Amino acid sequence: MTHGWTAWIVAAGLMVAGGATAFGHGHGGHGHGRNSQAKKDANSWRDGFRGPHDFGGGVRIPQDAGLNKGLGGGLDGRGFGRAVTPLDGGGRLDGSDLPLDGGASPGYRGGTFAGSVQ
């Protein structure tokens, strides 16, 4: 069951990113084509955020797309606090080193994990 899907997933994954695949060349190659797709996706991502117990807004984009879609939308509604990755060349949106939600990750307090050992 698993083995037969590997080729499909590999080829489809490359098509998504605009790379050459067995199905032909995706549009855009590295960066530009996907970037426009990412911009189109931005609205759908924002629309997708529906708060607690919802997966909306979870899609993140390739590092070369120049846009990040990872805001909020944590499973528990608290968000993940990972708004901007270093990959897009920017810092965090609020210019701080802290998660945007001020400590969204469970147990995260000022750079250390305050939670007890599991």
Place this chain on the structure above:
Amino acid sequence: MPASLPLTLAGAGHRCSVALIVVLLAAAAAAAEPWPRWRGPDGAGQGGEARFPVEWTDSDWAWTAALPGAGNASPVVWDGRIYTASADEAAGRRFVTAHALADGKLLWSRDLPGPIDRHHVQNSSASGSVAVDVRGVYWMWGTQDGVRVEAFSHEGQPRWHADLGRYEGEHGFGATPAVCRDLLIVPDDQDGTSAIVALDAATGRERWRLPRESAKAGYSTPLVLDAGGAEPPLVMVTSMAHGVTAIDGLSGRVLWERECFPKRTVSSPILAGPLVIGTSGDGGGDNLLAAVRPPAGAGAEPEIAYTLDRSIAPYVPTPLCVGELIYLWGDRGVVTCVRAATGETVWRGRVGGTYSASPIAVGDTVRNVSADGEVVTIQAGDSFEVLGRAPLGETCRATPAVIGQRMVFRTAGRLLALDAERGQAADRVQASGSSGAAR
């Protein structure tokens, strides 16, 4: 079992026959498909079709061998050799070892002195498993002073090492690298600065580095999907910070990504048909399984096919997919079988015990080892049935390896080898034209 039989059977003819069988079994084991990473090829836990006992005693072991230290690293097998890692925490030493699959003889042991950090009681200073390829053996270990990747030849000669910088993680280190063609994919998912790094497997030089956001330190092993040919392999990773990520294995470029995990990821991603399965959780049992459907092509996005909540999703044990079913071996001894396509529960059953090791499929059975060292075998399929239990005699948090007719367990401080049932072994030997003497 086979080692003792020549001594107990009467008659020189029988001794010769049995000795021949032992040699043939050892040769078959050496020639079988390797088990190059923990949980075997693709991390899928597919242990072949041999029929192994479901219950046994200490007298049934083909051999046992002591390790120089303790740890949780699972055994891997390549060309008749078992590789694993252990640590003597009191002495501040770690070991990478090679034992002969045929008889358990220690072939070499490499001593890696270094600091010992505090770690979770269920963790160890040698929890990451060895990865292996035709070039040699790879192992990584880490303390707050640094993460280090070690490469040895199959003969145990040091080839290279790479230092990846500091490690921060409240439970201690436990990552395992994955071979991806001529690269070694190193997951460095930690509380500090995280990254996925691809090292040249021949030289240790960095080929690409993908910086990653950090959330809670993860322990997932990358899943390498390689269709061969001109297509680059995909590296599938899971983390709390990013969810499921598909990476072009040759360039390090993120192809797609889907956030879905609210907690740390300890289990490793697997493929179930077209779905990528991963879990996250914590010690409180607040676990979640996400089945992510990769994007089907340009313009498509990854989707969550279904999720399963804390009552079903395991935290540490990696799910096992066999055919259309996924077996979810819960940390607290409840096994749930779901349909891979939908997540619909087929059955649930309590096997008891607590588990850090991951289930594997062997023949028509599913097996796992409890932390107390009890091997539990259940029937694979549409109904729940415990077929047998057998003790290893020691704590165990490692997943066994299966090579042809031999299964290798690793407890905290030992390796133990079990052979397939004698009837099947004898049948196989008869079919090859050798003596039909029963083992």
